[in-house]
Amino acid sequence: MVGVETGRPRSRRAPGASRKNGDDVTPRSILISGGSIAGPALAVWLEAAGWRTTVVERFAEQRDTGQNIDIRGAAREVVRRMGLEDAVKAATTGERGTEFVDARGRALASFPAGTSDGDGATAEVEILRGDLSRLLVERSRPGTEYVFGDQITGLEERADGVEVTFRDGPTRTVDVVVIAEGVTSRTRALVLPDADVRELGLYTAYLTIPRTPADTDLWRWYNAPGGRSVTLRPDNVGTIRAAVSFRSDVRGLADIGPEAQVRVLRRTFDDAGWETPRILDALDGGAPFYLDSLAQVRLPAWSRGRVAVVGDAAYCASPVSGMSTSLALVGAYVLAGELAAHDDHRAAFAAYEERMRPYVDDAQDLPPGVPWIAHPRTRPGVAALRTAIRVVGSRPARRVGQAVGAVAGLFSGSSSELVDLSGYPSIAASTAL
DSSP states (O other): OOEEEOOOOOOOOOTTSEEEETTEEEEOEEEEEOOSSHHHHHHHHHHHTTOEEEEEESSSSOOOOOOEEEOOTHHHHHHHHHTOHHHHHHTBOOOOEEEEEOTTOOEEEEEEOOSSSSOSSSOSOEEEHHHHHHHHHHHHTTTEEEEESOOEEEEEEETTEEEEEESSSOOEEESEEEEOOOTTOTTHHHHOTTOEEEEEEEEEEEEEEEOOTTOOSSEEEEEETTTEEEEEEEOSSSEEEEEEEEEOSOOOGGGSOHHHHHHHHHHHHTTOOTTHHHHHHHHHTTOOEEEEEEEEEEOSOSEETTEEEOTHHHHOOOGGGTOHHHHHHHHHHHHHHHHHHOSSHHHHHHHHHHHHHHHHHHHHOOOTTTTGGGSOSSHHHHHHHHHHHHHHTSHHHHHTTOHHHHHHHHHOOOOOOOOOOTTOOOHHHHHTO
């Protein structure tokens, strides 16, 4: 069943956002495939610039699920320009920092949440994916049409646009199509089949479990031999977001059925210790979960003809980079800015790629050993990791300001600022046009 939600008619126009058809001037149109982060963010900016924006999402309704994500650096500036900074801060999870523990739950070292746009394993702004998606969708809805429960099945470029066919809905013709889906995007394969999806050899299962009195407002991290980790994170709805990760050379585990996945997780984590039995019991009890094979996406080009990609479908840096959400928000902002500024989509796509490539390349350049350094296979390896964590969390390291950077380097990638956002408007500036 296809659900359609249509916003109010537009009264705004922006330079470069319209086309002439005889004596008529009509807004340019875009179809965005993907309703999570990058898709609605792109719709926010182009709707503000006077485009006719439509988002198609294969799920039957807006998803309010998802784990903790952070917004850092340049992405914080994008959120500010969008006019959503206060709303995002009001929806944060309340996570106060990161704590590494042993099998008995004793703290090895603790690190407070960051106090600026970029520092800290726990960022200053931590928000549930579903909450950020909701805020972006709400911000775009004054003029964006949302089509839920459908997906693109064909793209045929014509002289005056792209003819789009859907699994259920009627065919449409639009000026531009942007694919804002996930790592394994099916729509991307229709136009850019040469995507290099590089799996990192690390699987993570995400689920939500009941909160107990023993839980805290810290992101607690536990390592077990065998390349395994278990983490518990607070949220703002009274539950705990759990994740279990493990190294494996076996490919395809994310594609097998959920019952088989639970058996794999039970077998892999049965003797892991700490809070693992609680998580496994939740899985055995039917708790919804998602098993992901962590990967990066690399493409030689981010567009073909009138179709482009943005976010994870274009350049996922993987969750261990700490940059995937930031790349989605910044990429959508830059792409929208270039589309609004150019009458020719080819020029817009070229400018988008030129400005974003250095930022993406830096984000995808993970530090040596990441993610394996945070998931040692042997007991001596786990002991060495714990020693390193104690050292960077020690008072001398804190006094010289080394702790935050060191722990970030151990467990994640870059928080790069290699992107120029000058020349792009804020929402206030766009709506005044």
